[in-house]
Each structure stands twice: as structure tokens, then as C-alpha cells.
Amino acid sequence: MRRSPNAVRPHRSADQADAFRTLFRQQSDRLWNADRDVDWAGGSQIPDERRAAWLRMMNVFHGLEVMGLETIQVMMSQATHQVRDPALNLYLAAQCQDEARHVYVLDRYLTEVDGHGFISKPEKFLIERFSGMSSWGFYRVENWLTSTLFSENFAALFLQQALDLEDVDPLAKQIFRLILRDEVRHVNFLHTILPELIERLPATGRIYVWQSQLLLAGAMALGLRRIKGDVAALGIDVDAYKATLLENLGVQFKDAGLDSFLRIDTYAKVINAAT
Numbered sequence: 626m627r628r629s630p631n632a633v634r635p636h637r638s639a640d641q642a643d644a645f646r647t648l649f650r651q652q653s654d655r656l657w658n659a660d661r662d663v664d665w666a667g668g669s670q671i672p673d674e675r676r677a678a679w680l681r682m683m684n685v686f687h688g689l690e691v692m693g694l695e696t697i698q699v700m701m702s703q704a705t706h707q708v709r710d711p712a713l714n715l716y717l718a719a720q721c722q723d724e725a726r727h728v729y730v731l732d733r734y735l736t737e738v739d740g741h742g743f744i745s746k747p748e749k750f751l752i753e754r755f756s757g758m759s760s761w762g763f764y765r766v767e768n769w770l771t772s773t774l775f776s777e778n779f780a781a782l783f784l785q786q787a788l789d790l791e792d793v794d795p796l797a798k799q800i801f802r803l804i805l806r807d808e809v810r811h812v813n814f815l816h817t818i819l820p821e822l823i824e825r826l827p828a829t830g831r832i833y834v835w836q837s838q839l840l841l842a843g844a845m846a847l848g849l850r851r852i853k854g855d856v857a858a859l860g861i862d863v864d865a866y867k868a869t870l871l872e873n874l875g876v877q878f879k880d881a882g883l884d885s886f887l888r889i890d891t892y893a894k895v896i897n898a899a900t
């Protein structure tokens with residue numbers, strides 16, 4: 626059993642603790658309810674010719690949220706211990722609740738449209754792999770948070786692009802808008818925590834995290850390759866999606882002070898080679 630972070634040491638950084646508390650308050654202020662804030666009675670509209678592709682995407686998305694929830698639950702106390710800041714626990718509990726709501730709302734959506742099970746074994750395997758890799762081995766807190774920056778960007782871009790599609794189920798669009806509201810805050814949190822965390826990493830740690838991130842990006846890209854046809858069938862341009870993702874990641878790495886060791890051009894090579 627681990628000791629409570631309160632018993633370990635006082636706050637490492639009062640500013641950072643304040644930032645965690647501010648994010649915690651923002652979550653409470655913008656909290657939505659998956660049953661009440663979605664107009665479920667309005668029903669869903671999925672064009673027949675796109676139904677299979679759409680449901681595969683939604684199953685993958687749901688699978689990623691399930692894994693994200695599982696990983697945050699495993700990593701919460703480890704991260705709090707590493708940073709030695711009880712205010713981090715406060716914020717992560719809120720983010721954990723967000724992820725639980727994402728799982729719940731997508732599960733309810735798939736149930737309402739009778740869309741569960743449109744996912745193959747390799748896709749399931751890759752999703753499990755991704756989450757296992759992001760919370761295993763050395764420097765796992767740094768690895769988890771860095772991989773989260775990647776996956777949150779990946780998801781946020783998918784949500785934004787899906788919202789722009791004309792044909793997408795209006796019921797799903799309502800859900801996407803609500804989820805996106807949370808994911809933007811999750812990215813803000815990473816910008817708060819990552820710079821200091823990475824600054825304290827020794828050179829070997831940076832190399833280790835860098836190698837792990839490349840493997841993770843590779844696994845994610847293999848997943849993208851599997852659903853490439855479905856994504857295209859929905860009207861999303863995969864190449865444009867990849868280009869925007871890399872562009873966004875490049876900016877995010879810079880903002881979070883990670884660009885000195887997470888080289889975006891290598892990411893681009895891995896992602897382009899796998900897809």
C-alpha cells in the first residue's frame with residue numbers, strides 16, 4: 626500500500642498546485658450530464674451506406690475511452706506521488722470522472738443505435754497495447770502523461786473534424802461537443818504539468834521516454850491504418866488529418882517544452898511509414 630501524498634512532503638511548487646486547483650474548479654463549472662444534456666429522444670440519423678464504417682469508428686473511439694479510464698485509474702496515485710502534490714490528486718479525480726462520463730455516454734450511444742461489437746480483434750488488441758505501453762516500464766508517469774498529450778490531440782482532432790462533416794449523426798455531434806469541452810481542459814492540464822516533470826528527467830530518462838513514445842506513436846499509426854478506409858468513407862481526408870495532427874503536435878510539444886527531445890519530424894516518419 627502506498628502512503629498518502631500528504632504524508633510524503635509538502636508541495637513542490639505552490640504555483641503548480643494553484644494551477645491544478647484552478648483546473649479542478651473549471652471542471653466543476655463546466656460539468657455536463659450525459660443523460661440530461663443530450664437530447665436522446667431526438668433519435669439518431671446514420672445514413673445506411675455509412676453505418677458500418679461509422680459504427681466501427683465509434684467502437685474504436687469507445688474502446689480508447691475505456692482504456693483511457695482504466696489507465697488514469699492505475700496512474701493517478703503514482704503521478705501524485707511522483708509530483709508530491711495532493712492538489713494533483715484533486716485534479717486527476719476530476720479528470721477521471723470526465724473519462725468515466727465519456728465511457729458512459731459512448732456506451733449509451735452505441736446501445737441506443739444498436740452499434741456495439743463493430744470492432745475486430747486486431748483493433749481491440751492495438752487499443753489494449755497502446756494503453757498497456759503507456760503505463761508500464763520505467764518513468765511510467767512521464768510516459769503516461771506524454772502519451773496522453775499525443776492521444777488527447779489525436780482524439781480532439783477527430784472530434785473537431787467529425788463535427789465539420791455534414792452527414793454525421795446529429796445525436797453523435799451533441800456528444801462530441803460535450804466530450805471536446807473536457808478534452809481541451811485535459812490538454813491544458815498537460816501543459817501545466819509536463820514542462821516541470823520533463824525538466825527533472827535525467828538524460829537517460831529522456832531517451833527512454835522518447836523511445837517509448839515512438840513505439841506508442843507506431844502502435845497508434847497502425848491502428849489508424851486499420852480504420853483508414855472507414856475514416857475515408859465518412860468523408861475525413863486521412864492525409865490532411867495526419868498533416869494537421871503533426872502540425873498540432875509540433876506546436877503542443879513546443880508549448881510544453883518537450884520539443885528538445887520529442888522530435889516531430891521523427892514522429893512524422895513513424896506515422897507516415899505505418900499508415
Ligand SMILES: [Fe+2]
Nearest residue numbers: 690693724727
Ligand atoms: Fe476522454
Ligand SMILES: [Fe+2]
Nearest residue numbers: 777807808811
Ligand atoms: Fe481525456
